Amino acid sequence: MGMISTSACKQRFGYAALNSRVLGVFLGLALSVACTASNDHAAVRNTADVIFFGGTILTMDEAQPTAEAVAIQEGRIVSVGRRVDVMKTHGRETELVDLNGGALLPGFHNAHVHPALAAVAEGWEEISGFKNPTAEATWAALAKAVQKHPPGEWVFAYGWDPILVKGLGTPTLEQLDEIAPVNPLFVTPQGGHQAFLNSRALAEAGITGDTPDPGHGAYYERDAGGALTGRLVEQPAFFPVQQKYGMPQSSRGWRESMQRVFRRHAEMGVTSVTTMGIMIPTKEVFDIYRDLTEAEPLIRHNVFLTWYARDQLENLKVDEGHSLFRVKGMKIWYDGSPYSATMLLEDPYVDNEFTRAALGINAGARGHANWKGDELFVAMQEAHRDGWQIAVHTQGDRALRETLQVMERVASQSSLVDRRHRFEHLMLAEPALFERLAQAGISASFHIQHIHYYGQVLRDSILGAERAERMLPLRSAMLAGTRPSLHSDHPMFSSTPMELVQTAVTRSTREGDQLGANETVSIAEALRAMTLNPAWQVHEEDRTGSIAVGKLADLVLLSTNPLEARPDELGQINVDQTWVGGILVWDRKCDSNCDRTAGATY
Ligand SMILES: [Zn+2]
Structure with missing residues (x-):
């Protein structure tokens, strides 16, 4: 890369510009002592901090899908378009980043992860x-x-x-x-x-x-x-x-473990995650998580709390947090997992020796719902009334049908429009239902890697060929207009975004079989499900998810253009750089000592 190094002051200024009032004020105070000259200069200059050029720029912005160059200033995108036009923002201190034939995209957004669990499982x-x-x-x-x-x-x-x-x-x-x-x-x-x-x-x-x-x-x-x-x-x-989990014994230990999890995501090009339920749902862990992301900013966090443990965090309100950490909603589990007979199905699991012995599934079992009677309606009504965005874990086809009915009942009393409630995982879902989701303004997020890792067993032993063909109907959800996203459910599966993209495009199992050719999507569509769609799902599409003037400079630089890659090689594309709010948080050619966020006194 044709990089010129940046001063620490300038980097911090970038963060001050992007962060919330509280963090901005905090940084502003620090900067007024350390970087007075830089601040004064920035106040009057009108030139870019960084200009990217020399490769493919895939913006995910329908108005301008590709560009030759992008300029960023104070953590935001200020110019996108033809190189000759963008270069007009070039000034004396502008860094030039030559993409060297690689591709610049909006940073990836993983729509459903569990970082606290990943941090604990480290030990x-x-x-x-x-x-x-x-x-x-x-x-x-x-x-x-x-x-x-x-x-x-x-x-x-x-x-x-x-x-x-x-x-x-x-x-x-x-x-x-x-x-x-x-x-x-x-x-x-x-x-x-x-x-x-x-x-x-x-x-x-x-x-x-x-x-x-x-x-x-x-x-x-x-x-x-x-x-x-x-x-x-x-x-x-x-x-x-x-309490016995061998959890970090100090908040410092927690912070270090969690930060390692976030750093690995930054290395994969992930600039935003949606934490879909803090799985160690205590006030202590929540506070550590929120404070860490403020004290040591790295990537952005959209956080859903767990409904069953909400009394731990009674006083929290929607959108509480700071620029890098926002509380968004409530996570509800309606059913469970295909691998423990708790996914709720219309028709029974396949009955064979494997499902009985290995999974403990009895003949005729269809899984079960976690809620009875009116319980779910009452909970959803309350969550909706309190302003929460609701995300429901729905794995089986019957789970989706039943929760959709409940959601529609809530909608009949109070408009859901633009709340963007959502369904999670959707291993089996009747494609026709997505029209109703779209009508009610409900979105969907797909646990796509079930196909890659367990697709063969799901087809041969658990669901049968017919149901396996229509697993995870991403294309149907897209066509219906539900703006679906992809997720890894980390730590269940690796969060590597291009691996998820590859599976969405190929629907290939690890063994190389394709499941459900009708539900494949294009590479561009899969990329959208890892960028703009998940940003939209958490009401962040005005700030992130695409490369457009005014948005935050959350960017990922890939070694090659994914639109020109072989579908079965998408997962191997390298992430060369990751930028969050105009700061380079990961650079593949560096080892840890050129991590630009290290040592900064945020
Ligand atoms: Zn999950």
């Missing part, structure tokens, strides 16, 4: 099917993980994967007691919708045969005789274990 033992492809290897990895801990210490392992690992099945209480006789042990699958505990863990968490189920669709599984099996289903059932 957990990975036993995933990706690394341990046989049952023997998985058990060996678990045994090794247990041995690393002194007697009595909690052991947390994630990635138990009976889907990828043939014959692994569900671990029994006896097996877990045998492998960890002197340690409390907690094992969770990739998706995190259930957990398996040994007897010691149950005892230390205080979960006994008399413990009532927590509700919200969550429960402590019991056998026919009423004894605990060690299986915990859905997040609210994990609460008694959460």
Whole structure:
């Protein structure tokens, strides 16, 4: 890159310009001491801080889809268009960034992630099917993980994967007691919708045969005789274990773990995330998250709180936070996961030895809803009345049909227009329903990587070929006008945006089969589902999501033009640079010591 280095003062000025009043004032004070000259100069100059040129610029702006150059000033985009015109903003101190034939896009927006969970899981033992492809290897990895801990210490392992690992099945209480006789042990699958505990863990968490189920669709599984099996289903059932999670013991530890998660997202070109429920839903974690993103700005955060734990954060209101962290809405879970028989289906799961033994799905099972009777309507009505944007986890086709009915009932009493309520994941969804979503102003976000990672098993063993063909109907949702987005549900799957784009375009499984050719989208459409659409979904489309004059300078520089890449190679395109609010937060050619945000006194 033809980069000229920038002074720390100028970078901070960029942030001061983009950030909220509070942060801006704070930075403004610091700058008035440290960078007086720069401020004075900036006040009178009318030239760009940085101009990008020399590659493809894909703006995602329908009025001007491509451009030759882009200029930014004080954290915002000030000129987009022909190089000769944009260069008119060039001044004495303007940096020139030569794209060297690469492509500049608006920064990616991951529409559904769980950073607090990712931060906690950093300290957990990975036993995933990706690394341990046989049952023997998985058990060996678990045994090794247990041995690393002194007697009595909690052991947390994630990635138990009976889907990828043939014959692994569900671990029994006896097996877990045998492998960890002197340690409390907690094992969770990739998706995190259930957990398996040994007897010691149950005892230390205080979960006994008399413990009532927590509700919200969550429960402590019991056998026919009423004894605990060690299986915990859905997040609210994990609460008694959460204090034991091996969570960072200090707010500093939390901040470091979370910042590592955000830094990895910045390295992938992600400039905004939507946190879809803080999965450690305590006031302490919320405060640490909000304060971290203010004290050490890196990427932007749109935050949904968890409805079932909202009393922890009673006084919060919509849009509270600061420029990089805004509280947006409430997350509600209506059903669960396809891999634990909790996805709510119109027709039963496929019944075979695999679904019975590996997933514990009984013949004829169709999953279940987490809500009964009018409960969901009452909750949605309350959330809507209080001004929240509502996001509902709806995985199965019946889950979508039922929640849509409830949403329409809410709409019949009070307009939903422009609230942008949304449905999450949508593994199975009747395409015709998207017309109704669009009519009610409801949007959709797709957990597209189910196709890549588990598509084969979903087709062959869990859903059958006919349903697998119409999984995750992204194209139908687009055609209906619901402005759908893509998400990784990190830490479930990697957040690498171009991998999600690749799956949306190819609908290819890891093994190379295509599922549902009718629902493929173009590369440009998939990119839109990772940029402008998710920005729109959180009411941020006036600030981010496309490259247009007046928007924040959140940009990603890719090594090649994705529109010219082979579809099956999209996921391998490198991210060369990531810019947030006019600040370079990631540069592939640098190691950590040229991280420009490091050492700044924000
Ligand atoms: Zn999620």
